[in-house]
Amino acid sequence: MGVMKPYIISEDARAQAAFYTEALGGEIVSLSTHGDLMGAQNEFKDKVMHMCLSVAGENYIFMADSMEPLIQGNGVALTIAYHTESEAYEAFSKLAAGGSVGHPIEKQPFGIYYGDLVDKFGIKWMITAEPKADLG
Template sequence: MGAQMNAYLMSVDARSQANYYIEALGGEIQFVSTYGDAPGAPEAMKDKVMHLAVTVAGTNPLMLSDAFEPVSYNRSVSLSLTYTDEAEARAAYAKLSEGGESKYPFALQPWGAYYGEVIDRFGVTWMITKL
């Protein structure tokens, strides 16, 4: 028996966050539904994102939703992208760093791969690797 695992991020602004990842990594929004699509949604929530599916950095799925409570990410969960092209990996690292925080510079590591870690402006930790 098998399953597919996908990252699902709760967000303060799912649309902005998805568009940020599209600009930084390339990709496109596949699907968006709002709470207004569901019957009986409170007026204040009608435009909030209930579910947003986006592909980034190729065909990698990422899902987001506007949260009902404050969002706080921590480093116990990270998103990891592995590239075969160094220029693409460096570009992803640089773009995700804009407005965020470089936790570990993107550089050649003793194990032979390039690696860097960044916390983006939304608070999500990304591990960027070039094998």
């Protein structure tokens, strides 16, 4: 069995990673530039070739700087399921800063809390939580 990890190509991977680790909690686990890994000594030497960040617990996102003009698509969304409503609301609020809310997070007819948004970097997020009392 494999493990899927999202890989985001970014116009500014460092800024985007800083936003996600602040909004979702986490840290940059590793960061390598084209200069570090390939010995590049050109205009790409400081661009991120590979970055790994942990967010919202034991979740990992890989990132890299784009080497060509970036075209934002709408065919992919990242989703995080939280254990408590308060965690979901907090993450949703932070991710929505500077972005646009598609559906506010609220209890859905199918039983869970759900909301979606596009963050300020053009990434669509779906945030969910099971309806139960927060324990902490």
